[in-house]
Amino acid sequence: MADVSFFSTEQFMPHGMCYQWQSDILLTSVISDVAIAAAYYSVTAAFIYFVKKRTDILYPWFFILAGSIIFAACGTSHLISAIIIWEPIYGVSAVAKAITAVSSLATGVLIWYVLPFFLKIPSPSMLTEKNQALQVSLNKLQQAQHQLIESEKLTSLGNMVAGVAHELNTPIGIGITATTYAQQLIDHAKEQKLNSVEMYKQVEAISESCDLTLKNLTIGRDLINRFKEVAANESNKFSYTFDLKVYVEDLLSTLLRKYDITPDTISFTCPDKLMVKINPNSALHIVTNLVENSLKHAFTGTNPGKINIDISQLENKSLEILYVDDGKGMDEKAVKNIFTPFYTTARGKGNTGLGMTIVYNTIKSLQGEISCQSALNEGIRFNISLPYQSLAAD
Helix, strand or coil, X not given: CCCCCCCCCCCCCCHHHCCCCCHHHHHHHHHHHHHHHHHHHHHHHHHHHHHHHCCCCCCHHHHHHHHHHHHHHHHHHHHHHHHHCCCCCHHHHHHHHHHHHHHHHHHHHHHXXXXXXXXXXXXXXXXXXXXXXXXXXXXXXXHHHHHHHHHHHXXXXXXXXXXXXXHHHHHHHHHHHHHHHHHHHHHHHHHCCCCHHHHHHHHHHHHHHHHHHHHHHHHHXXXXXXXXXXXXXXXXXXXXXXXXXHHHHHHHHHHHHHHCCCHHHEEEECCCCCEEEECHHHHHHHHHHHHHHHHHHHXXXXXCCCEEEEEEEECCCEEEEEEEECCCCCCHHHHHHCCCCCCCCCXXXXXXXXXXXXXXXXXXXXXXXXXXXXXXXXXXXXXXXEECCCCCCC
């Protein structure tokens, strides 16, 4: 018998001969092979689509091997089996089966390598348990956060109460002492008959005690008024429309006279006819406390330093106020606490530590924002942003 080629079909008979061309068997076999081939090709396309969409999947090459090679080769083998019914292409069928065998064997070995990693992928029930555990942890975290906020509120309230008590204790204590001393002098005068000289001395002492009492009661009253300024939110009441530039220029002139400083100490720029509708006290609180903060804390010695105040109107309907002085500046702790009630670096000089708190609360009541930047020996800078709407003068 002559040698025949591996892919020769002339020496073989089609597979339909084995079925004696019985139509029902032929159709059942062919339809089954074609359906299986279509299913395998669909699985191959699904694997390729899955790998492209899930770029985060582990070992994408395994899915490509299992899908693109095994299922494609198996589908092709079944499609060739359907063709062999009429065409004896047994060589092509053998090659397809060999490719299927090699790829299946490789996948059968590699699957044991990747199986431990796939077993670690959590199931839906495991994910549900983990989500529940995370929710419990989140609830505990939120509860702890709420407790921390409440604790901070209590601490802040305690500091405020301590500050109020400290500030009021001194003038009230001095007033009580002076009043007690005056009462003792009056009782002594009633008990003893005094000549005119002694009576005059007693009266003088009582008068001094009364003056001291009045002075410290006045200090206490002023402190209470400062506390009211910190707490009150009256910025939107009693609002008037006025020219901000004219108002601030008049206010700065008053401060220059009050603190006996030269006009070139403060540089002020502002657009003309900038009409605003607010409570004038809001502008007074902001400008006065900023300037007094610089004069009392930033400038030392004979050189008063320089203050620059720039007010500008931005296109986003807001007013930007830039306040800068070239004083001694502040350290990081002072910058962090500058708006904290009763915080001051000059307690012994009669400062209450409420000025910048008033500035902060006033700006917040106007729906504005304020930030502070400073460093030692580099001055201080305040950036203030306030909402603004163009107005005409009343």
